[in-house]
Amino acid sequence: MIRISFATALLASAAPALAETHTISPGEGAQERLQEALILAEPGDEIVLKAGRYTLTDGLSLDIDGVTVRGAGMDGTVLDFTTQAGSGEGLLVTSDNVTLRDFALENPKGDGIKSKGADNIVYYRVRVTWTNGPDAGNGAYAIYPVESTGVLIDGVKVTGASDAGIYVGQSNRITVRNSIAEANVAGIEIENSRNALVEHNVATRNTGGILVFDLPGLPVMGGGNVIIANNLVVSNDTPNFAPPGNIVAGVRRGTGIMVMANDSVLIEDNILHNNPTAPIMVIAYTLQYDDERYNPLPRGVVVGANNYGIGGDDPQLDGAEMLLAAFGGALPPVMWDGLGSLYTTPDTAGWSLNLTEQGKGLSGANPSPLNAPAPEAEFDRSEIGAPAELDARI
Amino acid sequence: MRGIGLLFAALSALGLSVVAQATGAPKIMVNDAKVQGEGFPRVLAEYAFFQDGGAREPSDRVHAYELNTPLFSDGAEKLRYIYVPEGAKLDADGDGLLQFPVGSAIIKTFAFGEGEDQRYIETRVLLHRADGWLALPYRWNEEQTEARLALAGGRVPITTPSGEKISYRIPNKNQCKACHSVDGEVIPIGPKARNLSAEWLSEMHDSGRLDAVPEGANALPKWSDASASxxxxxxxxxxxxxxxxxxxxxxxxxxxxxxxxxxxxxxxxxxxxxxxxxxxxxxxxxxxxxxxxxxxxxxxxxxxxxxxxxxxxxxxxxxxxxxxxxxxxxxxxxxxx
Structure with a gap:
């Protein structure tokens, strides 16, 4: 008995000290009541947002570790930022071990939810929507974790972002799954990040479905170790509505899955249909750069077996008519610029621009059918994806 | 004498500590327990940074300062003070941020309107506690007699000096940190030696509040000074x-x-x-x-x-x-x- 009570004491002391639940309702003063709850919460507390529409005039922020913000479902609890008058995002999270679940943001003026330096964050069944559809005046990113280690995004829905719906930047150990990205410029974008798993998502009606980019001149570079698997990437045919100047403004309408720079990216078991420029595109960084830390080439990109439907039949590329004629009415599913290294499973059809120089855009092409070698070894999947312990929070 | 006695009584009732100076005039001491303790004081007066509830007259060891080039805040006039507790002093760190000992505070009041019409809108305080800096916003009442903690911030209709009618934003506690942080820790921003006048730094040094007047003091020009490049x-x-x-x-x-x-x-x-x-x-x-x-x-x-x-x-x-x-x-x- 002594042993048992000793064990009980240990268990008790390991539990968070008196985690509390703070319940917020919509209505008068919601801005102040909700923000105050976010400030006064203690680690382990849960902030419950009752169903209804919350009219918010300023961005919200959370800076306490270990807090859960839980709504009554992404259709039940709506944080409405249509009349937002300040801040660069709807909700900013700067603390670790936060869980955001079951609520929605509508029409934030800048980004939707940004989590910066927020390790081990979970986004579960959160929705961010710009209700007017694709519009250059919409905010850039709907869900925007950056500079974080441990990111799990599951079951979210993002619509209308003028840059990327789900954007993970300068981060490590990432999973994006079971989510829907619709009518954004980029549906899902993994940028300057490592060890990302993007699986079981739907990307549709975006300009580009799923992008994996590595860009120069940033504090964190060297993106890679990314798996894009089992996604439904269909009908990404919305004309690019990104404001010029942003890197995604160069994404061609009708891009399914696109890799720019990065090392070790695996693309397999996806369903790609109705992506009229390129179901899969693998290219080097297209611009000039001055950053000796940066490698602009895609290296070790593996295109495994995917299910290709119609695609490449209306490419937004220079010389499209000639290309279509040369390839018999539609471009083969995998487009490579010829720079860096690409591996494909033997029966993969593709074409190469055969570029010889990085930094000249896509000009200087000398197109031919793709002749890529088969992968040399099994793709190393270890350490890819969010830490398993994050699953326990959903 | 009766007046002073009443004042003493009133101040004591507020929990303020008062010591008589040689002149006999009361001298208000800052409430170090509120600066360094835990929790968020609900009203600004609890700190006793000022001798009066309206925050016009600074208390002992509370020093006004100005910056060569200030932050733009919709044209608000800003009244800035630092507090350094008894027995402690500031350390210069090159031309950068002065190093404040634990127990220090930085107080900044945002005001609009000229002369008689000047109204305080908010006062922001930065408290240097043992576990780091803490930033808190206080919002002034209509009567200008009390500033209450506004953790969640707020909005106030204001007419700026240029005549624009705006909804002025008082930041919430987290928004204070959004600007006042490096690597996730709250820090002061303003009082860098390069942005402070050499005279002020010398005064602080001469009065024993600052260890040395550093190289690079006053290096930052007044941005409105047309004689600078x-x-x-x-x-x-x-x-x-x-x-x-x-x-x-x-x-x-x-x-x-x-x-x-x-x-x-x-x-x-x-x-x-x-x-x-x-x-x-x-x-x-x-x-x-x-x-x-x-x-x-x-x-x-x-x-x-x-x-x-x-x-x-x-x-x-x-x-x-x-x-x-x-x-x-x-x-x-x-x-x-």
Whole structure:
């Protein structure tokens, strides 16, 4: 008995000290009541947002570790930022071990939810929507974790972002799954990040479905170790509505899955249909750069077996008519610029621009059918994806 | 004597400690327990930073200061004070931020209106506690007799000095930190030796409040001083108004843009630098600064906007600082010459 009570004491002391639940309702003063709850919460507390529409005039922020913000479902609890008058995002999270679940943001003026330096964050069944559809005046990113280690995004829905719906930047150990990205410029974008798993998502009606980019001149570079698997990437045919100047403004309408720079990216078991420029595109960084830390080439990109439907039949590329004629009415599913290294499973059809120089855009092409070698070894999947312990929070 | 006795009684009732000076006039001491203790005092008067409830007369060891180049806050007049507790002093750290001992505080009141019509809107305090700095906002009442803690911030209708009617934003506690942080820790921003006058630093040194007047004191020009070079004025403005976020470890570190005074790399300060996460804030422009082309520079575009999601800084202003926009235009135009 002594042993048992000793064990009980240990268990008790390991539990968070008196985690509390703070319940917020919509209505008068919601801005102040909700923000105050976010400030006064203690680690382990849960902030419950009752169903209804919350009219918010300023961005919200959370800076306490270990807090859960839980709504009554992404259709039940709506944080409405249509009349937002300040801040660069709807909700900013700067603390670790936060869980955001079951609520929605509508029409934030800048980004939707940004989590910066927020390790081990979970986004579960959160929705961010710009209700007017694709519009250059919409905010850039709907869900925007950056500079974080441990990111799990599951079951979210993002619509209308003028840059990327789900954007993970300068981060490590990432999973994006079971989510829907619709009518954004980029549906899902993994940028300057490592060890990302993007699986079981739907990307549709975006300009580009799923992008994996590595860009120069940033504090964190060297993106890679990314798996894009089992996604439904269909009908990404919305004309690019990104404001010029942003890197995604160069994404061609009708891009399914696109890799720019990065090392070790695996693309397999996806369903790609109705992506009229390129179901899969693998290219080097297209611009000039001055950053000796940066490698602009895609290296070790593996295109495994995917299910290709119609695609490449209306490419937004220079010389499209000639290309279509040369390839018999539609471009083969995998487009490579010829720079860096690409591996494909033997029966993969593709074409190469055969570029010889990085930094000249896509000009200087000398197109031919793709002749890529088969992968040399099994793709190393270890350490890819969010830490398993994050699953326990959903 | 009766008056003074009554004053003593009233102050005692407020929990303020009072000592008689040689002249017999009461001298209010700051409430160190409130500065250093736990929790968030509900009203500003609890700290006793001021002798009066209206916060017009500073208490003992509370020193007013000014900055060469201040942060733009919709044209608010700002009354700035530091408090250094008994037995402690500030340490200079080159031309950078003065190092405040635990128990110190920085107090800044935002006011609008001239002379008799001047009204205090909010007072922000930074408290240096044993576990780090804490930033708290206090909102003044209509009667101007009390400032109450406004953890969640608030909005107040204001007419700016330039006559614009705006909804002035009092930041919430987290928004205080959004600017006042490096690597997730709260820090002061303003009192850097380079942005303080040599006279003030000398006074602080002579009175035993500061260990030394450092090299580089007063190096930052007044940004409105036309006798200084455009480059120095522009860099001073950017350092004070932008670099708290746009620096390594700051809130906008992921942009790779570093607008701090110390930065010398042209790309890092935005010259021919493409945007990273600017979204529509880029306004269709390709780089932060295009030398010789202010109209093609995102930096000018975002400073010249009052629209959330575009305007920079994101926090702390609802109106455009037109003078500063002109300075940036001149600066970028000169780069092309």
């Amino acid at each position: 455009t480059d120095r004025r522009a860099r001073a403005y950017l350092d004070v108004n932008c670099a708290h976020c746009h620096r390594p470890g700051g809130g906008a570190s992921n942009s790779g843009l570093d607008l701090s005074w110390e930065q010398t790399d042209a790309f890092a300060i935005g010259i021919n630098k493409p945007p990273v996460a600017a979204g529509r804030g880029a306004g269709g422009l390709l780089v932060s600064i295009e030398p010789g082309k202010p109209d093609k520079s995102i930096l000018v575009h975002r400073m010249n906007s009052d629209e959330p999601g575009v305007a920079m800084p994101e926090l702390g202003r609802s109106t455009i600082d037109h003078e500063a926009v002109k300075l940036m235009r001149d600066w970028i135009a000169e780069m092309g010459e």
